[in-house]
Amino acid sequence: MEKANAEAHNIKGLIKGDKLVQKAVYDAFAPKMLAACQNFISDRTLAEEAMNNGFVKVFFNIKKYKQEGSFEGWIRKIMIRESLSFLRKKKFVIASQSEIILEKQKTYQKPVEEVSEIQQLIERLPIEFKIVFNLYAIEGYSHKEIAELLKIPETTSKTRLFRARKILKEQLQTIKKANGRF
Known part of the structure; x- marks a missing residue:
């Protein structure tokens, strides 16, 4: 069939x-x-x-x-x-925290060998950042849709994504330095 x-x-x-x-x-x-x-x-x-x-x-x-x-x-x-x-x-989602002012973000392509490391780093993100990151980057939701789902302002969604990317980038750079990949 x-x-x-x-x-x-x-x-x-x-x-x-x-x-x-x-x-x-x-x-x-x-x-x-x-x-x-x-x-x-x-x-x-x-x-x-x-x-x-x-x-x-x-x-x-x-x-x-x-x-x-x-x-x-x-x-x-x-x-x-x-x-x-x-x-x-289960009260895992923390209500909106004081958020930083949003700056322009740059996206970058991840080499294939970093995917496993990135998945592990995503798991360690604070829950409010992890949720927004996954909804936006993995599931393809817009910030407007995320804001509606999570009942937060759209700017909060954008800020959380920005902060998640920043944390991931910093942690990935630390791993690269530790492994001598720079």
Whole structure:
């Protein structure tokens, strides 16, 4: 069965509440959705909890899916929102701090050998910076969308991204110096 037909079949099955289809959809998307949740929640067990809550919402709200855009994208948005909601409930997200004045930022390309180091550094960012960085750089959200999701001013989103990039750049330079890559 081709992808479009399989997707249509799955959506119909989900609407009917078919448990086998629910399991098939879960099995098909869980690895990617867990990775999406772990972009925000480092602890695997907590990320799995958020993902499972997200799937419950997917199955409960399937009738709201308008079949505009990809089904996977719709599920991913639910997972991201659920991860952020989970963090808020667990009080991991720190309310808006005093923010620095935003300066123009320059982006740079990362060599392939640095990707693993960067992923580790992202994990160590303060949670409010990590969330904005992941939403913007990984998930492709705009600052306006991030501000709406997190209920913060758009300038706060921009500032947090700026500070996250600055921290990452400084830490990467420290690693490069320590490893003699300069």
